[in-house]
Amino acid sequence: MNPKDKKIHDYAFSETRALAQRLKAPKMLPTKEEYGTPHVLRKRRVMIKFAQTHKIPLGTWFDEQTPQRVRKILEDARKNSETLRLFYGDRISGKDWLQLHHVIGKIDRNKGMMSLPVIISDDKTRIPIEDAAIIRIVRLDDNQELYRHGGYHQPEIELTRDDDVHWGHPIQVLVDGQPKAQFKDIGKAALWVAFLCGDCPQLPDGITAEAVLAS
Numbered sequence: 001m002n003p004k005d006k007k008i009h010d011y012a013f014s015e016t017r018a019l020a021q022r023l024k025a026p027k028m029l030p031t032k033e034e035y036g037t038p039h040v041l042r043k044r045r046v047m048i049k050f051a052q053t054h055k056i057p058l059g060t061w062f063d064e065q066t067p068q069r070v071r072k073i074l075e076d077a078r079k080n081s082e083t084l085r086l087f088y089g090d091r092i093s094g095k096d097w098l099q100l101h102h103v104i105g106k107i108d109r110n111k112g113m114m115s116l117p118v119i120i121s122d123d124k125t126r127i128p129i130e131d132a133a134i135i136r137i138v139r140l141d142d143n144q145e146l147y148r149h150g151g152y153h154q155p156e157i158e159l160t161r162d163d164d165v166h167w168g169h170p171i172q173v174l175v176d177g178q179p180k181a182q183f184k185d186i187g188k189a190a191l192w193v194a195f196l197c198g199d200c201p202q203l204p205d206g207i208t209a210e211a212v213l214a215s
Contacts, residue, residue, distance in 0.1 A: 001036070009036045014064040016044040022058060023047055048113055061114040063132035065091060070134050073146050074117050077139070078107040084146075086119065086129065087136035087198060094135050094151030098175060098196040100203075102127040104140065140201055154197055159189055 001009070013035055020028040020043070028047055030040045051058060060078070062071050077084050086103045089096040102119060108126065109115040117129040135149035158174040169182035171189045183189035192207050194200035 005036075009040075012040050012044065016040050016047070018061075018064050019044060019047045019051075019058075023051065023056065051113060058113055059115070060109045061116050063130075065132040066134070069147055070131060070137070073137055074107050074129070074131065078109065078117070081106060083140045084119075085138040085140055085198070085201065086134055087138075088130055088133045089135040089149070089152075091133055091135065091149070094149035094153055096135060096152065096154045096197075097133075098155065098157075098180070100196065104202070136198065138198060138201070143201055157193055157197070159186065159193070161186070 013030055016028075016030045020026065020030075025047065028043050030043060034040050034043075050056070060071075060075060062074075073084075076082070083104065083106055087096055088099045088103070102121060102125075105119040105121045105127075107117060107129075108120055109117050110126070110128075117131055118126045119129050120126055134147070135152055136145070137147040138145050155176045157180075158177075160172045160174060161170050162172065163170045169184050171183040171186045173180045173182070173189055173193060181189070181192065183192065188207050191200060191204055195203040195207075
């Protein structure tokens with residue numbers, strides 16, 4: 001089985017299992033023998049139709065791997081209209097990916113029977129949340145950290161300068177030795193890094209616009 005097909009089958013299996021658990025329908029739990037077969041999708045369709053027919057609310061639909069603590073924080077933030085800063089990373093090791101975009105905003109969920117959590121940015125863009133990959137959460141309303149993965153850590157970050165190479169952007173940000181971005185000014189590079197690391201709650205205006213991001 002190729003990786004793409006495995007990912008699809010993994011998702012279908014875990015989602016069908018979660019549906020059966022939420023509907024308290026143990027007979028609809030997919031078995032190991034049914035993995036990768038049409039039986040899994042058939043059970044999923046039956047349960048969704050049952051929930052629709054009987055108007056059973058399924059609530060916010062989280063990834064099976066999302067910790068209960070993270071689920072509660074996201075739900076509370078949605079209900080209380082709180083602004084969160086989400087940090088994504090490896091859910092096993094706790095290593096921060098230093099994600100820059102779509103990490104700050106209000107929490108909501110999309111419409112439909114299985115409502116996925118979304119984050120709403122200042123421009124009202126609604127972006128699906130990778131809830132299973134959340135390793136740290138800060139509430140920006142009071143700058144309080146609400147969640148941190150037990151093994152949370154950041155990659156090695158280094159600022160270097162090379163006036164001869166980077167075409168007017170001599171300050172280079174290296175993450176684990178690999179180029180991440182380039183800046184004209186070391187102060188702005190430091191602010192950008194501080195935001196990525198969570199030391200600066202909001203990214204100052206214009207910082208990203210002046211950065212040359214590595215592909």
